[in-house]
Amino acid sequence: MHIHELNPWRTLIALSAFVVLLIVGFLTMHKPLLTYEKSMSESVAALEDSDAYFYPWQLEDVIGNKAGNIVLFDIRDNFVFGQGHIPGAENMSANNLTREENIERLKALRDNGTTVVLYGEDELHANGPWMLFRQVGFSNVKLLLGGYRYYFEHKDDLAATKNDDSYKKGIARFNYAEMAAPEDGTGVKHVAKQPVQVERRQKSNVAAGGC
């Protein structure tokens, strides 16, 4: 009779307890309300997708009720919304975006093919929520360029904004190099920059220790 021939029923119990623990883990696993549908690299690429934006002049159709299945969501808070908003817009203020019913609402709108246009005070305001919704698979969510402020300034002649690009982002409005050039006449330097020496992160070991 050797050690290894002893009946391993306790081992079986210990291992089974472990298996039960894992099964309980699987059963109680938190099912998230939202999951990323786009990977990081897809999300980066998706920012170039012009289909994800909604132009101010397109609002005319929405306001005039000519375009079906487009819903405007105003993410500013309720009070500001009450003071003025794009006609036909619904209020879904940013603080409530994480509410389950709002997420469900978006899911329902996606499923029946309705386009959702998000807007905030300016474009920046709605940019974050818009990006997140696109990343979690709401491909029907679009961002209103220029935001409410631009709409408000041009609401009388939205069609004219077709030729206006003052609301567009990612454009240098000034010639930086010239503007910031020293005024003593040394002019604009076009010297290739030396890479800046900055600290980089090592692969982190969070809890140091071991033997």
Add this chain to the structure above:
Amino acid sequence: MNRNYIILTLIMLILAFGTLFLKMDDELDQVDPEILLQEIIQPTRYVTTDQVAKMIIKGDPSLMLIDVRNEEDFQNYSLPRSVNIPLDSLLNPENLSYLGIKGTKVVFVSDDDIKADQMWVLTKRLGYKGTYVMKGGLNCWMQTIIEPQQPSGDASYADQETYSFRKGAQMYFTGASAESSDDAKVEVQVQRREKSSVAAGGC
């Protein structure tokens, strides 16, 4: 008796095989979408051009400026000590190593604030902390720091103070000669928490 060993072997094998079917994120670690959304709706990530200018002037070692424009624009003009990470090459591991250093404040800069904000959302999804967006971007930088507008005579004291700081900063960043020596004092108490002055020339 050996039957129990067979059962044990089988359990272990099944467990080990099971790991193959676990959907592991090969990707970098990511923040839960819900938590990310909650962070996104907080406006705490924005810093003003004045704050950035102060930090640069003071030489704050914890500041790291990351320029998210493309390389050509970056070569043409960039803020001092900034690092170029074009938005579309963020996921390059070499670029990611700039982020997530303990104790640094990373400020994203672009032409305006949209691209920087998009960068912020993407890096936040990857779980990096201590990242900020320079509100208004370089366009605002030009308007406020490089060519500050003098407030009208009856403007509040705070506005006058902001203006005098900006004139000093302008001199620092461009080498412009100061119009009057009084205005040119560069105010460098960076960390001071300030009440936001309304007329401080927002972009």
Add this chain to the structure above:
Amino acid sequence: MGPLIPNGIIGDGWDFVIAILIGIAFGFILEAAGFSSSRNLAGVFYGYNFVVLRVFFTALIVAMVGIMYFDYLGWLDLSKIFILPTYLGPMIVGGVIMGFGFILGGYCPGTSFTGVAIGKLDALFFTIGLYVGIFGFSLAFPLFENFYNSGSLGNVTLTDVTGIPASYFALAFTVVALAAFWGTMFIEKRVRKNMKQYKF
């Protein structure tokens, strides 16, 4: 959720209390499994007692597989656990030296502590030897400081180096370990039959 202490769920103050509790469990398991006897430990190299192999590899595969599941279930954040840094040359040399130490001394550090606890003189001498060895190492450190720091690959995992997902390693280790368990069971039977005397 986990790891609890790095994530701040359990305060740092509990660190040492937990250390003692974990140590007690560790010592208990080692001793109860028979690791307090150098005869048992050395047996793995001579084929008369494979208790080291069994305990070691069972622990290894349970922990490996468990970590995979814990990660999947969201209980453990793998990016926050300590990954042993790799120093290629020094680690191979260190392992070889430790291999000699294992055969000659019949213990490894953790097991020698449990041996001391139940009154094994050879375990006590082994522990004194450990102390002497590390002292000598520290004094002579300048001689091989360069070598000690050479071959650093950083805190890399098998997946980082090979690109193969961790679950394949877990499976491979499990299959090999299970095969070894069955194989050694027969080896042990044969070797023991030929042994004249075997006392614990």
Add this chain to the structure above:
Amino acid sequence: MNVNNTIDNQPKYINPYLGGVLLGLLILATVYITGRGLGASGAIKSAVVTTSNTIAPAATKSNNYMGKFVSDDHSPMYTWLVFESLGVLLGGLLSGMLFGRVKKFRTDRGPQITNRKRLFWALIGGALFGIGSQFGRGCTSGAALSGTSTFALGGVIVMFSIFGTGYIIAYFFRKLWI
């Protein structure tokens, strides 16, 4: 079969696989709670640094190796691994008492060598293990077991080189054990 090995004489060790499963779960729990694995040789290192620091503080601080572990605000003994190793001693004692293995001092040895020889080789083996564990950044429990179970490359290297060497040289030292 040999005479000594009757059932009464069998040491009451637990089934090795039970020990393994429990140890595996302990590693899991340790990683889950503390984010790192088990260890043992680190405690001896702390002891070395502490004594050296008491005897010759200046020399210790200037020593490139030990100097790293000296800090002004607490003793080098005040580390996680020292407490864990204290626990190992306690746990071993507990188990030994439970299974009736705590007896007067005695020596385990192979049948062909004397006690004195065995103790001599234990000392040498310990010294080698001490040196090796510093090069290997950990011993069997710290590097090989905890390291490998967290899929660290270093752990696997240490594990294979310890056991590989063991098997290669086992033949030459067989007198010690069989």
